[in-house]
Amino acid sequence: MxxxxxxxxxxxxxxxxxxxxxxxxxxxxxxxxxxxxxxxxxxxxxxxxxxxxxxxxxxxxxxxxxxxxxxxxxxxxxxxxxxxxxxxxxxxxxxxxxxxxxxxxxxxxxxxxxxxxxxxxxxxxxxxxxxxxxxxxxxxxxxxxGETPMVSPLVAQASQADPASGKALLDRLRGKSIARIGAHPDGFDTCAYDSGRLAALTGLTVTGFDLSELFSRAHAAPAAAAGDLRCAVEGTVSGLDEVDQGELDRSLRLKLALDGMKAEGGFDAFAIRCWPETFTDYGGAVCGPASMMGEARVPCACEADVYGAATQLLLQAASDQPVFLVDLVDMDAADNTGVVWHCGQAPVSMADPDAAARATLHTNRKMPLLFEFPLKPGTVTFTRLSQAHGRQSLVIARGEMLKREMAFTGTSGVVHFERPAEEMLGRVIDSGLEHHMALAYGDHVAALESFAAAAGLPVVHL
CATH class of the missing domain: 3.40.50.10940 (Rossmann fold)
Known part of the structure; x- marks a missing residue:
């Protein structure tokens, strides 16, 4: 006492x-x-x-x-x-x-x-x-x-890397475009953005659409195309017959709608207000379609997170492979690991080959289509084009995805970070980091540091 x-x-x-x-x-x-x-x-x-x-x-x-x-x-x-x-x-x-x-x-x-x-x-x-x-x-x-706050904001440091190779990454971003569909949810300051500020930093452009545009395109998609897509998905995941077939059809049609918007607008990534309206107003999840788009190198960010989509494009360019926008949902000092997760939208190439990918439902909204599997083991790199504390920076972390049983439903993985979990936990909170980070397999830290030097971005190493 x-x-x-x-x-x-x-x-x-x-x-x-x-x-x-x-x-x-x-x-x-x-x-x-x-x-x-x-x-x-x-x-x-x-x-x-x-x-x-x-x-x-x-x-x-x-x-x-x-x-x-x-x-x-x-x-x-x-x-x-x-x-x-x-x-x-x-x-x-x-x-x-x-x-x-x-x-x-x-x-x-x-x-x-x-x-x-x-x-x-x-x-x-x-x-x-x-x-x-x-x-x-x-x-x-x-x-x-106590009277004294525990938070001690991290200070980003200027990148000491050679900017030469980073300039090539920056050039690959310039001219690319993101379609933002719907506004980010209230209370998600992590997903707010200024299009002019983003363009000045990366050369990326953003075009906004109402959710109704996505939904109307999905409703209008040909039944035959939806059927063909279902057949293709059946070859990738099991369990399609076990979910509500009407909701499954509506979910698959969202993928066709995104394909159509990409074909017409030439978009390289999407930032989508995924909830609650895709469930409450439309009647199907966009998580599975986001997984499929990501596998095809057209990353999709949840919650209309435009900087999240931009980060995915950056890491995709640095790694030359699909990326996954994750939430960090747990840090366990005793186990010295963290868990990264999202509802069910990781690219299926990230699945542990010993655990078959399955079709599943959104855990809160109880609708398909989501994919479920643990992430495969291997070295992983995390990054975020961050606006924490009102200042743009590049946040970078590296770790090893462990071969573990699925921690939570959806797509999740257990990570051993380079720093001890307890220290990593403190740095995440102190940094004011956004709740979405992009993940790719392999070690891409040097390329990201070089990009930061070329873009004039300070770096925070978690």
Whole structure:
């Protein structure tokens, strides 16, 4: 127990599309831990699922004149309410996110990704905070209550590489184009962009479309073409007969729509607002089509992440192979590994050859088509054209994908990074890194460093 009794305003954030029973179990453990610290806790003690309930809880806490504000990141959430909390309260701020076991099933909480989005959004606003990524019952909870924030923003360093080969990479990007389909979701500052700034950096151009354009093209796609595509996919993954056939047809038609937009517009990559509207308004997932497009060297970024699509084009040029835009969803100091994941859209050439790729459903929205497999072992390079803390930089990391059982459903892989996992975890949060990184097999660090030198970009080595 601390010598000083503090009033802690506690705001437990969650979303109903995750495993709420498990989330409530985690929340109960977190509150029990906090209660054992001897501080006065104020707040609802229940999951806050929307803006209205969070605003009401904030008013309750504000009236109690708290000494500290603690956000419990129990499931994934976007950063909108975190930023609202940071705006209302100027008291020291902390965020506690919880890990979940790697059991091969769905991401039940995905809380780390919520912490990741929050760190980026708060970094853009210059708001420092303390944080914790640990299960209830783990030591170290008192670190959340200090006056001095734990975040120490990383400083990007000028690249010392020879820019000569990097200039060739930069020239390969110039003149390429990205189709942005729909706007990025609210609270995803990680996916915001300025087309002029991106063009000045890379020479890439961006053309915007409404989601209705994609959906209308998909509905109009010939039935015969959709049937032919289904036959082609049957040769790549198993289990197509086990999913809803109407939803499968709609999903495949999204691939045909993207093909048509590429043929007409000459686009080299796409940044697509993939949820919720592809499910709620259209009725099929774009994840499987994104995998197929990526395999064909036309990368697709989720959540209309234009800089993510640009990063994929860069790493594809550096590696001369398909790339995969991943979320980092777990870091385990005891195992000294992390997990990278996305719903089910990795290029199938990245599948572990000992684990057959299968057709599956989106874990939250329960619609096809997604692909499911663990990533194959081998050396991997990660990178991100980043706008963390409002400054453009190139973030680079290297690691070894391990031969492991599937950590979570969809497409995922267990990575041993060059730095110890605990140090890597701290650097990800301190950097304010966006939640999407591009992954390619092989060691491409030297090429990326040379690109950074040619583009005048400082480098952050995670």
């Amino acid at each position: 601390s010598d000083e009794t503090l009033t802690i305003g506690v705001l437990p954030l969650g979303r109903p599309t995750f495993d709420i029973g498990f989330a409530e179990e985690m929340l109960s453990g977190m509150l029990e831990d906090l209660g054992a610290c001897g501080h006065r806790l104020v707040g609802p003690g229940t999951l806050l699922m929307d803006a209205a309930s969070t605003e009401a809880a904030m008013a309750q806490i504000e009236a109690a004149q708290p000494d500290r504000i603690l956000i419990l990141q129990v499931t994934f959430t976007d950063a909108a309410m975190t930023c609202r909390i940071a705006e209302v309260f100027d008291q020291p701020l902390a965020i506690w996110a919880v890990p979940e076991p790697r059991l091969g099933g769905r991401l039940r909480l995905n809380a780390f990704c919520g912490l990741n989005l929050a760190s980026h959004a708060l970094g853009l606003r210059g708001r420092l905070f303390s944080w914790r990524y640990a299960a209830p019952g783990s030591p170290g909870r008192e670190n959340l209550f």
